[in-house]
Amino acid sequence: MTSTSASACGGSAQGNSSAVPWSSLPDYLLTISYLSLTAPVDRVRFAAVCTAWRAVASPHLPCSGVGRPQGYPLVLRKVIFSEEPTLSSCVVAAITNVHELAFYKVGSPGSGWTIRGLNWNDRLMDIAFCNGELYGITRDIKRLIKYEFGVNQLEELDVNIRSLCMLNNYENGPDEHVRYILELRGNLVMVVSNYTLYNSFTAIEKNNFTVFELVHSHRYSWPKVDNLRDYALFVGPTGSKAVRVPASGLGEMQKNHIYFSHHRCLRRNDKIPNGVKVFLKSLNDDGYRVYYKKDESVMDGVKGIMSTGYYAMGGVHPPMWLFPERCAED
Template sequence: MAAQMIASAAWSKLPRDLLWEIYARIASPLGRVLFTAVCRSWRVVRSLQPPPPTIPWLIISPREGGTAKRVLCPVDGALLGVPLPPVVVGTRLVGFHDGGWVAATSSVVPLSVKQRTTPWIKKLVFSVAPTLDRCILAAILADGLAVCRVGCGNNSNQWMLQSFTSSYDDIAFCRGKLYGLLRSDLFVHDIHMTKQGNPVINVARTLRLSQLPKCERMGFDINYILKHGDKLFMAKRAWCSQENKGFFFKVFELVKIRNTRNYYRWAELTKLNEHALFLSANCSRMVYMSAARRGRVETNHIYYNNVNLIGDDKSICSGVELTRCGNGQHLYCGEDRKFNGADIIMAVRYYVPSGDHNNLMWLLPPDF
């Protein structure tokens, strides 16, 4: 007993700068919890400065015990149970915001009485943090867009709809505007506020873009756009036909062409450097990862999930079963095929080989 007390005292007297260096290298959320549980002096280190950014978690189960969703922490493979309010259980997840915010819907958007249609939400994005009154929600519908301010449950603050002939592949807020991606075309919407404080979408204008860098073939029009800082990025599935190699991702940054007026181009990125890219139908995020971080998630990699990509089986070299998720389905993880001599960003896919599992989605939890 005396030896244990001496050892405990020795651990508690370690220099704080050394303890912070150790804490900053812990990628696992469970590891961080265990770190702060050692003793009071270690818990104090946690509060000395902002923690390293968290890595997105993957929501893999629509329900568990009727009151929770399960999430996978990819840095260490740990499974976490996330309790949910009963009203949310069984709903579809359609969007997210940093800090653990998730948007869920049963099936329809609550439109005003004058709008008789009840469209189905494909994806929802936030303009700013949902805790702010000026936060605007934008939703992709089957035939257009809908916008509203946070807290649209009263009669004076309703969803406003704008119809289109087709649905966007993806949308994102960036620099105060709403961007919509349809295959390789990029559209911009200005949003103005009515006297009642409701947002209204202006008619889309097409952004003037130079031609995309040549790809042998795009794969099934699987396209993503996302904001990182004040920049806009796009990720597209491409096909390498040499020796029937398979699919991979191309990543582009939207940049303005010098000495031109309102003319842009997609500049291809061959490396993500200290970042990793997380893609899913309802949540896409680029995350900075310090070189000191440890775990199964690597920099300069893309981590993605899609449901039932037809013809995409050959793009996975090998799959490792991670866990069993809802309805008896199994979640697998596999690295995309490596192409000799091809300058591509390596990607890792999380997938369910059979059935419809639409709730696979990344979640960016609070920093802790």
């Protein structure tokens, strides 16, 4: 087994083809590595590597789910944090594989995850903390919702779900595919992805992104954002983040740019998008590759927000953005 890795700030590394497979490392080495991680976010990512690594981490992570029928596994697709995960007041929120909310407080992992679904047969599409408060957008009815945390009679963390507005008050097109939300300069923004296919059975030809900012006066509205200025947005099914790009630059990262990870891994018999280039591949060329493609947004002849897409082929789960320490502050 070989490995490849890449950082959000540019650069890549490739493993040695004779290296021991990660899943075959001895448990004592994995335990030492796991216990050396002090941040909960790093421990969650450790457990997500493979079954063997999760088995080592499982005694230390909340594994039960209050509100989940017995016998159904708890699978998390996206995990976010309300504040620095080393603080005991930090709330961990996640989207499950059946589009529910899962949450727990870092200071009390023994209580396990609490699961909250939605009414009206709706499903979660994305979640984000903004100014310490948790928001979500739904997949079917297309609503903006807010999760208001409190303590129940058992002195356990609980949540009330409040619907804020429908998402029909922003300009959208018939090809709308997926929406992401994240915090940008202290405000909640929504990134809407539209794509065009070769045909209904093949891969993506082009992605177009539109950014909207939530404004609340006497009502909620979503005015369009035409320029990200000195920020770059990283979006994807496993996590999204706004990163400020300094005047001196930050690796290959560019201002006014959206970097996105495609919502699923391409199958080996899928046709890859037109114009993509190879970003990473395994050393033994066993079919595991990551492609990238740059697109330019042009509206009425005016250059807009640029985007670069990354497409993984041969994997099971979509890739995750990893930010070096110099990217941590936005």
